[in-house]
């Protein structure tokens with residue numbers, strides 16, 4: 189089911205947590221709600237869930253206006269970072285629990301035991317916890333508990349699945365595993381899913397589309413590839429990618445970008461004038477005619493991240509690790525113009 193928010197706004201006293209946003213969360217897709225701490229992503233999710241009232245705006249699930257509906261009337265599944273399973277109940281009873289609160293739409297009466305069990309078995313198979321159904325949550329690993337929480341959120345076949353930083357309590361290895369599991373479960377169940385995270389890599393790796401927010405305002409809505417390759421502004425360019433993009437002040441014109449010290453970088457653009465030039469770290473390669481002195485080298489195995497300055501401004505580059513380089517060394521680099529972007533120096537808007 190498509191989720192559409194129009195002019196959605198949340199004010200907490202003087203703080204505008206969410207500032208007049210318009211977003212369409214596509215039917216059957218996994219959308220990441222991404223941004224730094226405090227940008228309003230959880231507040232947006234809570235308003236969609238009905239856990240937080242709206243100050244202004246509308247929330248539509250398909251043709252249904254749910255803006256003022258109680259959470260239990262919205263047919264949503266929710267998963268938070270602390271899974272809040274019932275410790276005294278078995279895994280089976282935890283998963284079945286949401287069905288004990290609602291009526292079977294086919295009969296208009298409470299779900300029969302047989303139907304509850306069948307729904308639980310089906311969802312346990314989907315999230316691969318069939319062998320754990322008789323255990324208590326305390327007898328499960330963190331990843332297994334999170335699978336149970338997802339099963340519990342999906343058992344009543346919600347129209348929308350809402351996940352609030354569901355992986356942040358897991359260790360790094362488990363997080364990677366559960367990332368791909370959430371992707372698989374979402375693709376198999378085809379439930380429209382909104383996934384809150386502050387981790388750009390997590391958002392890029394599993395989502396169909398990313399909504400990137402800053403200070404309550406949506407900066408860009410795009411798939412991971414487009415958002416990385418074609419950022420709308422310098423905030424987006426800086427937020428996506430690790431190591432982050434570097435910036436140098438330039439004067440653009442005649443096929444070049446000229447730095448303050450007179451250094452010329454290739455730059456074909458229709459724009460002429462002062463700009464902030466963003467250079468992705470992978471834009472650089474060894475072997476070229478630009479001479480720089482390395483200030484730092486971080487060996488990562490498959491490649492190495494080096495630092496240097498251009499006209500006094502710090503720049504980071506990812507280089508092939510085959511050639512051994514060290515701090516203090518002078519190296520010759522070339523720049524791929526395709527991975528450079530021009531931004532308005534005041535507003536950060538892409539030129």
Ligand SMILES: Nc1ncnc2c1ncn2[C@@H]1O[C@H](COP(=O)(O)OP(=O)(O)OP(=O)(O)O)[C@@H](O)[C@H]1O
Pocket residue numbers: 200203204205223224225226227228229230231232386
């Ligand atoms: N109940 C509240 N009362 C007052 N201010 C709040 C409340 N909840 C959130 N805020 C404020 O609203 C803004 C957005 O908060 P929100 O939790 O939505 O951000 P977030 O992007 O989810 O951040 P995080 O990743 O840290 O959870 C912040 O400035 C926060 O301090």
